[in-house]
Amino acid sequence: MRLVVVGAAGRMGRMLVKAVHEAPGCVLAAAVERPGSAMLGQDAGLLAGLPANKVTVTDDAASAFAAADAVLDFTTPDSTVAFAALAAQAGIAHIVGTTGLEPRHLAALEAAASRTAIIRSGNMSLGVNLLAALVRKVSATLGTDWDIEIVEMHHRMKVDAPSGTAVLLGEAAAQGRAVDLAEKRVAVRDGHTGAREPGTIGFATLRGGTVVGDHKVVFASMGERLELSHIAEDRSLFAQGAVKAALWSKGRAPGLYSMADVLGLDAL
Structure with missing residues (x-):
C-alpha cells in the first residue's frame, strides 16, 4: 500500500x-x-x-x-x-x-x-481505544450519582489542552450516558467554583517534562471510586x-x- x-x-x-x-x-x-x-x-x-x-x-x-x-x-x-x-x-x-x-x-x-x-482518532493505540470502550460501558452502567473526572498529563511542549485522547475518553463517557459532551464538559476550575454540578464530566490537565501520555478516568461515588487508566511509554x-x-x-x-x-x- x-x-x-x-x-x-x-x-x-x-x-x-x-x-x-x-x-x-x-x-x-x-x-x-x-x-x-x-x-x-x-x-x-x-x-x-x-x-x-x-x-x-x-x-x-x-x-x-x-x-x-x-x-x-x-x-x-x-x-x-x-x-x-x-x-x-x-x-x-x-x-x-x-x-x-x-x-x-x-x-x-x-x-x-x-x-x-x-x-x-484522538489516539491511535489499541490500549487507549480499548480503554474508551470500557469507559463507555462503565458510564452506561453507573448512574449519574457517580461523578466522572478525566485527568491527563503530557510533556511540556504539547500545545493543546485537554489532549485529544482526554477528549476521546470524555466523548466515550458522554456516549455511555447518552448526553452531549459539549453540554456536560467542565474543562477549567479556578477560584470559588461552588459545588460540583451533578452529571458533568470534568477534565484536569497536567504538563511537564517528557511525559508521553498518561490518562485516567475516575468514576467517584459516595464511599467508593473506580479508576481506569492508560500509560503510553513510546x-x-x-x-x-x-x-x-x-x-x-x-x-x-x-x-x-x-x-x-x-x-x-x-x-x-
Whole structure:
C-alpha cells in the first residue's frame, strides 16, 4: 500500500516514516512538508534514522496524493483540513491523528468524508481505544450519582489542552450516558467554583517534562471510586496504529470512521 506522510520532518512524522518502513505490505510513496521548510529536498529515510530510501521531502502535496493510496496526518488542525480536501480530490484514504480540532475543523472533515474514507482518532493505540470502550460501558452502567473526572498529563511542549485522547475518553463517557459532551464538559476550575454540578464530566490537565501520555478516568461515588487508566511509554505505538488504520481503509466506502471501527471494539 502506497502511503504518504505529511509533516514528515516533525517528531511524529519521522516516526510515521519509520512505521511505514517496518510494516509489511506498505511502502512510503511520498513525504510532505510545508512550503519553506528547511527539510525540503532531504531524504525522508535519513531524517527518520533509517537508510536512505530515495524519497525526498516535498511541498507538493497534491502530486504526492495523486500517486498514493492513503495519507497519514498528525499535523495541525488547519493543515489537516487542507489535506482532507486534497485527499478527497485524489480519492485516497485520510488517516487523521491530529488533535486540537475545533467544530469548524470537524465539519470540514465530515464534508470531505462524503467523498473518501477518513479515519480520525484522538489516539491511535489499541490500549487507549480499548480503554474508551470500557469507559463507555462503565458510564452506561453507573448512574449519574457517580461523578466522572478525566485527568491527563503530557510533556511540556504539547500545545493543546485537554489532549485529544482526554477528549476521546470524555466523548466515550458522554456516549455511555447518552448526553452531549459539549453540554456536560467542565474543562477549567479556578477560584470559588461552588459545588460540583451533578452529571458533568470534568477534565484536569497536567504538563511537564517528557511525559508521553498518561490518562485516567475516575468514576467517584459516595464511599467508593473506580479508576481506569492508560500509560503510553513510546510514541511509536501511535504511528503503528495509524499504519494499521491505513491498511484497514483499503477498499472502504467513503465515510468518517474511528479506531474503534478499525479494531472492532464497537461491540464492547
